[in-house]
Amino acid sequence: MKRLSTTQLKPGMVTAEDVYTYTNQLLIPKGTVLGDKAITKLEFYSIINLKVEDEFDKDYLSKPAFYEDKSYAERVKASPEFLEFKKRFDEEVPKFQNMLDNLAVNKLQLSLDNLLDFTLNLISSPNGYISVFDMLHNMRQYDDLTYVHSINVALMCNVFARWLKMSEDESKLATLCGLLHDIGKVAVPEDIIKKPGKLTESEYTIVKKHTFEGYNALKKHNAPEHILNSALMHHERCDGTGYPFGIKDNKIDTYAKMVAIVDVYDAMTSARVYRGPMCPFKVIDIFESEGIQKYDTRFIMTFLENIVNTYMLNRVKLNDGRIGDVVFVNRSSLARPTIKCNNEFIDLSAEPGLYIEAII
């Protein structure tokens, strides 16, 4: 192991320690094989020096193209972290389905500790280089609207709570609120849940009842208040346009407000037969144009800013075919950062005809 200045780094070297930014965000974890992109990232965040292993990564030296030629999605899918995550996820989903079904009909006693262990065990390294969001984006093969969605929302609530700098206990509670928010859907007939077209008025009335059903099922288990309220209020909106009550901002439970954001994000990025996972910048654009006043201002800003920051310095393709790197986030227009293409800076917030089509 040796300490080198960032200017001495070469592709193929392996980090021997976790590297943090000056604001204490994990930038690159220990054991990462450095490529050009990772080295640029270290320079960008003004990291002066770091410890690297004495040995180069042999795979990298023999086939360096492996790391640089693949698309972003391919790189995520090829990572050991993702493969491990996917394996556990596939194993655990049927067990969770069983648990949720039995909880809903009161055949199983509610154990919050067990549920939490189950959820957090899915993430092998919660501070990993590949974000939970990226991993979930690349796992969209399930045609399932309740069980997988609940796990996704739980994992994303866990990360979201950390972005909001909530305490350890609060983060755990947020995770459980996400996991159990749709438990009332177990009572909704499957043909309505899976109906591909638009719901009729009466079908929609039945769907909306899942909020009460969930609340009642959890109440029987004496679940904590925030968990009850998340099931009841996650479809409420701060501007009063939600259901079941149409209540506004300060009447809505804090945790239900968090779940509401993650719930919509997961629904928008979930699998559709006609497309793969939606580009996160497109999702952010929809949030911004559909009205972020529907959500708690601090929560929605923190959520969207952190998603955009994940893609800082990533290579993107614009709708006119040009390729460049995300170099500056515009806080007033998060879906439209500034892109560096060759030596030109394109401020997408000032170019209404241009947008990011894909992360590559």
Ligand SMILES: [Fe+2]
């Ligand atoms: Fe719901």
Ligand SMILES: [Fe+2]
């Ligand atoms: Fe949901």
